[in-house]
Amino acid sequence: MASQLRLRSALALVTGAGSGIGRAVSVRLAAEGAAVAACDLDGAAAQETVQLLGGPGSEKGAPSGAHAAFQADVSEAETARRLLEQVQAYFFRPPSVVVSCAGITRDEFLLRMSEDDWDKVIAVNLKGIFLVTQAAAQALVSSGCPGSIINISSIIGKVGNMGQTNYAASKAGVIGLTQAVARELGRYRIRCNSVLPGFIKTPMAQKVPQKVLDKVVGMIPMGHLGDPEDVADVVAFLASEDSGYITGASVEVTGGLFM
Numbered sequence: 001m002a003s004q005l006r007l008r009s010a011l012a013l014v015t016g017a018g019s020g021i022g023r024a025v026s027v028r029l030a031a032e033g034a035a036v037a038a039c040d041l042d043g044a045a046a047q048e049t050v051q052l053l054g055g056p057g058s059e060k061g062a063p064s065g066a067h068a069a070f071q072a073d074v075s076e077a078e079t080a081r082r083l084l085e086q087v088q089a090y091f092f093r094p095p096s097v098v099v100s101c102a103g104i105t106r107d108e109f110l111l112r113m114s115e116d117d118w119d120k121v122i123a124v125n126l127k128g129i130f131l132v133t134q135a136a137a138q139a140l141v142s143s144g145c146p147g148s149i150i151n152i153s154s155i156i157g158k159v160g161n162m163g164q165t166n167y168a169a170s171k172a173g174v175i176g177l178t179q180a181v182a183r184e185l186g187r188y189r190i191r192c193n194s195v196l197p198g199f200i201k202t203p204m205a206q207k208v209p210q211k212v213l214d215k216v217v218g219m220i221p222m223g224h225l226g227d228p229e230d231v232a233d234v235v236a237f238l239a240s241e242d243s244g245y246i247t248g249a250s251v252e253v254t255g256g257l258f259m
């Protein structure tokens with residue numbers, strides 16, 4: 001774990017911060033000195049995450065105002081726009097780091113998948129990242145601030161998966177969106193990269209039938225599922241200037257699964 005406070009001047013907006021990868025990312029960025037705006041559809045869960053965060057760079061209880069929780073549904077244009085307004089009103093600046101972790105699954109085989117299952121997954125996993133990225137980029141460009149945008153895709157966006165036509169499409173879309181954003185915003189010193197986790201031990205992955213789980217663990221070269229902290233390690237790197245010449249990249253955090 002990095003000991004330096006390489007994010008001490010950063011304000012990080014993390015969506016999906018109330019659970020799993022988003023919570024681990026929030027904890028890690030705060031430990032490296034960032035002020036964290038923890039956003040989730042579940043506002044109480046976002047608040048629980050904020051309680052876990054020390055002050056910027058400390059393990060002690062955060063002084064009031066170091067971090068804050070926000071409730072928002074990223075798939076709704078109005079709430080996504082209002083989220084960025086609320087974050088800037090609270091911290092008096094736009095977030096220089098934006099990590100979109102909010103995501104859902106509605107798994108079903110193609111032959112049985114409902115239109116609603118398709119629509120919901122695309123709305124949260126892909127449109128949600130479009131809306132948050134657009135609102136954050138507008139704030140950064142208008143203020144002339146550089147930034148680092150990190151979008152959480154999935155290895156499934158690269159290889160597909162049975163029962164996940166909706167999810168695979170959404171995550172493949174995140175990769176393409178990230179590359180397009182990187183091409184457009186590089187001139188404004190705003191970087192945009194995606195992270196492709198493999199099987200990570202979170203509530204989302206717990207819904208996988210055991211017989212499928214048994215199949216996949218044997219396929220992972222490192223022989224075990226990943227932890228949310230494994231993803232947070234990479235996100236912290238991409239958020240920092242240590243990755244200052246990296247943009248448009250897709251970084252796989254999979255233990256070698258589907259390399």
Ligand SMILES: CCCCCCCCCCCCC[C@@H](O)CC(=O)SCCNC(=O)CCNC(=O)[C@H](O)C(C)(C)COP(=O)(O)OP(=O)(O)OC[C@H]1O[C@@H](n2cnc3c(N)ncnc32)[C@H](O)[C@@H]1OP(=O)(O)O
Pocket residue numbers: 105107108109154155156161162163164167197198199200204205207208209211212215216
């Ligand atoms: C050769 C083995 C390949 C294993 C590959 C597994 C890939 C998983 C890696 C995930 C990494 C990243 C995930 C990340 O982005 C976060 C998530 O998305 S976690 C959720 C991942 N979701 C799934 O993998 C879907 C799991 N499947 C289901 O939820 C159900 O099967 C469902 C699609 C809802 C259908 O349920 P139903 O009860 O109708 O059918 P069964 O569950 O009985 O399944 C019927 C047979 O199909 C086999 N099956 C189902 N899903 C998969 C799958 N993803 N990969 C391979 N095989 C699958 C299942 O084992 C049954 O086989 P059998 O008839 O032999 O018992």
Ligand SMILES: NC(=O)c1ccc[n+]([C@@H]2O[C@H](COP(=O)([O-])OP(=O)(O)OC[C@H]3O[C@@H](n4cnc5c(N)ncnc54)[C@H](O)[C@@H]3O)[C@@H](O)[C@H]2O)c1
Pocket residue numbers: 015016017018019020021022039040041042045072073074075100101102103104124128152153154155196197198199200201202203204205
């Ligand atoms: N767990 C894995 O194996 C895995 C692998 C690859 C990618 N991912 C991706 O990582 C991200 C985080 O997943 P996780 O495993 O931590 O799942 P999780 O279910 O633990 O956390 C997802 C969080 O997103 C929030 N959320 C859902 N819909 C939202 C919305 N409309 N607006 C705001 N917040 C919303 C949920 O309330 C929850 O707190 C997701 O994008 C997921 O697709 C997960």
